Amino acid sequence: MLAAGARAELTDNISFARLDVKRPLDKFSQPELVQHQNLVLINGNHFRAARQLVILDPAKPLEKKLDRLTDVRALLLPEGVTEVPAYLRAHLGEANVPVLPLADTAAIAELVLREWHAAAPPLRGLVLAGGRSQRMGHDKGKLAYHGQEQRAYAAELLAPFCHDVHVSCRPDQMTELEYAGLRPLPDSFADLGPLSGILSALRLDPNAAWLVVACDLPLLSKTTLAHLVQHRQPARMATAFQSPENEWPEPLITIWEPASYPQLLRFLALGYSCPRKTLINSDVAVLIPPAPQELRNVNTPEEAAQALDSIKK
Incomplete structure (x- = not known):
């Protein structure tokens, strides 16, 4: 087909797929083709390599x-x-x-x-706290379940596992976060919900893995976070917990590896801004949470009261 003038030929033999294209491999297309590979071996007689055998x-x-x-x-x-x-x-x-x-x-x-x-890429932390909290009626990150604002509490939870911790926010939240002693990371991708914060972190450091936690998880413990980090699989695009409500991965307590950046952008280009959609359709590790109740999101005043009652008990 290529000899007859086709620009590309896709062969699908069920167990594998092969794509032959009639275009040169330049410095831009090569990284694109190998972005999902964890190890690339090249012939050192003809090309330079980062590490040599x-x-x-x-x-x-x-x-x-x-x-x-x-x-x-x-x-x-x-x-x-x-x-x-x-x-x-x-x-x-x-x-x-x-x-x-x-x-x-x-x-x-x-x-x-x-x-x-x-x-393995270094692990950095991100607390997602840039939402509008419309169902709660006021900023969920400012709720105090543990004697301090939840966004600060979540940042402290992440700190032992990460090189540093940032708090994802809207630009108008930066000053108040700085006064609170937190490290704000303003969204550089607008109006994409949680994806705004995740992409902004990966833009800041695309060579790091980001441990991302939403600020509306007041029941989350260091034990559950330690389980996620200990079972991290850097070879996969991400390591996530399975949602307690279904078999899908939970995107808002997930380790996003560097390979997730082009994949998230690819899905965004296709019209999908839901991070869970990317996880479901990618090569990710999905773990059974050791304490499923800790993954419960708190979005309304009623749910906040229930969570506070559980913490007091």
Whole structure:
């Protein structure tokens, strides 16, 4: 079909899909194609890589390619090769680079897995507090279930698990949050509900994972948050709890990985501004909550009174 003039050909063999396109792979299209991959292996003879696994092939000496070896993570010895050349040792200097037999696939796989875990994106925190609280009648983030405003209480809950914690807000809320000692993050995406805050956080730091919690979860505990963080799966687009009301993921207490940013924007471009819609149709980890009652949203004065009564008990 491509030879006949088609621009793209999609082959679906049920168990896998293949897309052949007649366009060059430039610096913009390549990241787009590999954005859902956690590991990409490239041929270091032709392309530069961030981290290198070096195979010491006697037929391809490395003297003229030392400038490419900027971050060697392992030297792999094929059968018959027993020593690392002196020029390579001199180039690596004091770096403690492991040397493994090329045939020891288990050890190589363990090394790659270790590297991958160490490279997991840092975790930052976000409290969603920029809503209008129309059903409550006044700002839900200012309610005090635990002796302080709920938005501040939620930020304290997140702090032990995150490098820092921001409070998502409307631009007109920034001053009051700063006076309260919180770190405001004004919405840079307008009128999208909770998605405004999530996208604004990912825009601020697209290389971090964001632990996002809504401010209307007064029953949420550190134990439940710890369970979410401990079972985080950075290889997936997100890690979320299953809603106590149905089998769907709960988007407002979720770890959103960097890969979620282009996916959320993609769904927004298709007309979907509901973060749950993105979770349902993406590769995410969904956990059973250890205490389902803690995921109960409080949106009305009646629900707030019930939640306060539960906390007092």
